Amino acid sequence: NAGVTQTPKFRVLKTGQSMTLLCAQDMNHEYMYWYRQDPGMGLRLIHYSVGEGTTAKGEVPDGYNVSRLKKQNFLLGLESAAPSQTSVYFCASSYGNVIGRGNTGELFFGEGSRLTVL
Amino acid sequence: AQTVTQSQPEMSVQEAETVTLSCTYDTSESDYYLFWYKQPPSRQMILVIRQEAYKQQNATENRFSVNFQKAAKSFSLKISDSQLGDAAMYFCALNNAGNMLTFGGGTRLMVKP
Numbered sequence: 001n002a003g004v005t006q007t008p009k010f011r012v013l014k015t016g017q018s019m020t021l022l023c024a025q026d027m028n029h030e031y032m033y034w035y036r037q038d039p040g041m042g043l044r045l046i047h048y049s050v051g052e053g054t055t056a057k058g059e060v061p062d063g064y065n066v067s068r069l070k071k072q073n074f075l076l077g078l079e080s081a082a083p084s085q086t087s088v089y090f091c092a093s094s095y096g097n098v099i100g101r102g103n104t105g106e107l108f109f110g111e112g113s114r115l116t117v118l
Numbered sequence: 119a120q121t122v123t124q125s126q127p128e129m130s131v132q133e134a135e136t137v138t139l140s141c142t143y144d145t146s147e148s149d150y151y152l153f154w155y156k157q158p159p160s161r162q163m164i165l166v167i168r169q170e171a172y173k174q175q176n177a178t179e180n181r182f183s184v185n186f187q188k189a190a191k192s193f194s195l196k197i198s199d200s201q202l203g204d205a206a207m208y209f210c211a212l213n214n215a216g217n218m219l220t221f222g223g224g225t226r227l228m229v230k231p
Contacts, residue, residue, distance in 0.1 A: 033219070040127070042209055042221035058218075088161065092219075104170075105151035105213040109163035 002026050006091050006110035013081045013117045021076040021113050023091030030096035032074035033058075033107065034066060036087040043090060049074055050096070081117045089113045120145040122212050124222035131200045132230050138185075139195045139225050141210030150214045152186065152193045157207040157224075166208070169193065197227075205229045 004025045013019055023032065030051050035043040045058030049068040063085060065077045074093075078085060092107040122143045131137035143152070154166040169177045169186050176184050181201075185194045197204055210222040 035221075040223055042122075042124075042223045043219075044221075045218065048218070090163065092163075104168060105219075106153070106165055106168060107213075107219050112161040 004091055004093055004108050004110040006089075006113050008113060009111065010114050011116070013078075013115065015082060015117060017081050018077070018079050019081065019115075020078075021089055021091070021115075023074045023076070023093075023110060024072055025074075025091075025093040025108070026072065027093060027108065028071070029093035029108070030071075031094045032068065033092045033094075034064070034074065034076045035090045035092065036060065037090060037112070038087050046076065046089075078115075081115075083117045085115065086117045087115060089115060120147070120212055120214060120218075120220050122210055122220050122222040124210055124225050126225045127223070128226045128228070130228040130230060131197070133200055133202060135200055136196060136198045137200055137227065139197075139208055139210075139227070141193045141195070141222055143191050143193060143210070143212045143222075145191075145212060145214060147214045150212060152184075153211040153213065153219075154182070154184070154193075154195045155209045155211060155221075156204075157209065158203075159206075163209075167195065200229050202229050202231060 007022045033048040034046040037043045047066040052071040055066045067075045091110040094107045150171045152169045156164045156166045167179045181198045183196045207224045213219045
């Protein structure tokens with residue numbers, strides 16, 4: 001069972017370069033999320049999507065863009081990478097906002113992508 | 119806005135002993151879920167236990183149990199009979215009805231043999 005898959009797992013960028021992180025889920029989940037994890041700060045929400053074709057800003061959206069063209073995919077883009085974006089990025093998915101009917105509010109996470117910006 | 123606070127950056131426990139990790143939260147919602155996630159060195163986020171706010175009974179999963187105090191907005195995790203494999207970062211998280219998960223800063227648990 002694949003669950004949530006992120007690519008790439010590791011990437012090193014120079015300041016100003018651009019890149020895209022790809023997240024794919026095979027659980028037919030409505031909601032998808034991008035978090036970043038920094039030491040001592042837990043996971044912070046960057047952007048999220050409540051369905052195909054929709055995106056919304058989370059807690060720390062600046063410097064990132066996202067797209068959800070297909071229900072199963074959620075892309076995170078960095079147009080001009082900065083050293084402050086060095087972090088571990090996690091994608092997650094969930095059934096949606098209707099608690100019950102099998103939805104326990106749990107998020108399912110990918111394995112993370114470590115990005116270093118020099 | 120909702121917040122989650124873990125006041126213990128690091129904890130250590132002797133193998134086979136019991137340890138409790140603390141978590142407090144703040145939310146204006148009356149219906150929500152609380153979670154503890156474990157993150158071992160592999161980085162994978164693993165769900166340990168969940169608690170529905172409307173349930174008074176504390177959730178248990180084998181050696182893991184919670185002490186949920188809704189009025190005090192407290193949600194601690196107790197690990198009994200600690201094992202070396204329990205060593206990891208532990209994150210407390212709050213999910214409101216909108217399915218937005220807010221995380222605490224994490225507690226690093228070390229298990230001494």
